[in-house]
Amino acid sequence: MLQTAGADSVVYKQFYDQLVPVTALPWLIFTIVKMLVVFTVIMVGVAMLTLAERKISAWIQDRIGPNRTGYGGLLQPAADGLKNIMKEETYPDAAYTPLFILAPMLSFIPALITFAVIPFAAPLSTRWGLVEMSVADLPIGFLYILAISSLGVYGIVLAGWSSNNKYSLLGGLRSSAQMVSYEISMGMAAVAVLLLSGNVSLNAIVHQQQAMGWNVFPLLIGFFIFCVAAFAETNRLPFDLPEAESELIAGYHTEYSAMKFSMFFIAEYSNMVTASALMVTLFFGGWDIPGTQWDNLPPWTFLKFALTLGFFFAKLLFFLFLYMWIRWTLPRFRYDQLMSLGWKFMLPLALAYIVITGGAILVLDMLQVPRSVQWFGISPFWAALGVLNVVLAVLVFVILDRGRIISPAYSRLSPIQIARLRAMSAGRSLAASQGD
């Protein structure tokens, strides 16, 4: 199943030998239960995230945040939801109504169905067989995510277009450009993970990390690219150009009100959840409990299921917190900075990184560096790739730090540029004096 040699695959073998999945009717029932549970958890989680966002923003700004509804403001999401349902739905005269109604759903649905393939806990042994803890254990998990996550842009673009409003349209256009640009880097960065695991199934990626160590160290640059691209994909600050309040009122959802507006909001937050879950799964070991092998092996008891689920949630919450922390720290990029970061920096870096990672894996395999854990609980393969990545990361950050790519307006000019500016100013003053 995996192209790893000899002793390295012991863990995988043990795992897959045990695999007697549930079939027929129990499978159907389990799947439906998982669907309902995951859907409910995400929707409640999204509601709680809106509260968390307001609380964290308040703490960062030395305020207290909502605390009047319920204990510590815990009922605030319920109050907000109630308000959104009671509010009037407005339909602008100039809007194209069918798409105007369809657009919020189009952005909402892909955000939710992406989560279907993410394994969120260790499998559970039941008397009907082994239950995988993802809604759909697709063998092509990652490709499915790439396919679905790009659908989210339709909702935003159509919302912008069908509103028939210049600000909405600009927001929609920006978001399409932004999401298309960053999706490429995102996919490219993930290719490095696939190279290392040799499989596109998310479960296999988790098992590979359990055997070898988390991917965040050996694929540090890949994680960096993926993380930045994930922020851009979810339209969160510092990449929230599609809604850019100061320029575009509210961007693509300017014309929306009540529950339809709320659906864009829910879509944004469920996108955050999914992107965080992806980062956890691809780079932070998924539901792996760090430092033990106990959780990687059968028997698949309920305790193991609960603990791994807890660890998955802890990692997920860390990334969601990171989203919010960054949102309330960094200002928005200028549009040209966004585009040059995406096309001039992230894409070439991601492409070069595939070549480097592929080459490094090839060389390490040729040298027969073992992938499995050897000394001090560290895999030599993992460590070697990690050291290479740290060196690369230092280089990348030095380049990024020179202020050329995402420069503020005043970065150091080259002598040629200075000469050109001086010539321009001299020419202008000459013209002015002749005009007199």
Add this chain to the structure above:
Amino acid sequence: MAIQVKVLARPVADASYVRAMLSGMALTFKHMMNPHKKTEQYPDVKWALSPRWRGTHRMLTDETGKAKCVACGLCPQICPANCIKLVPGEDEEGNRYPLVYEIDEFRCIFCGYCQEVCPEEAIHVGRHYENSEYSREGFVYDLERLTSQTHPVSELWDPADPKGE
């Protein structure tokens, strides 16, 4: 005269995004962890007002419950915002009293001159600030409303310390 464009050489430290970002993140994290939030839990915990606070007016009454006002007309005279309306009346014994005494709290600038000028120590500004009404008319306080206020009155100066030392 030629305009010279002065191009400054910016050190990398100034033009760097990564360093600025990291220091920003550190700053916001520090603020998030800071437990000393300055917010006052207003409706639950109220601010201690200064004894010299000049707020909602109050008309003091004598032992019989009548307003102390003798309708001398000094307060409408001194009022810079012209917010006091006074119509004097006189009873059989020749005592003057206000037939109409109204203060428009919307027009009032809470300078406290009415209290300073009052010879009978009748009208006072008070240590109170929570006024809200459903209509603008509600802010015109008549004599009955002014006498029924119970909040402490302002001490425009401390009698023991007249120079405010």
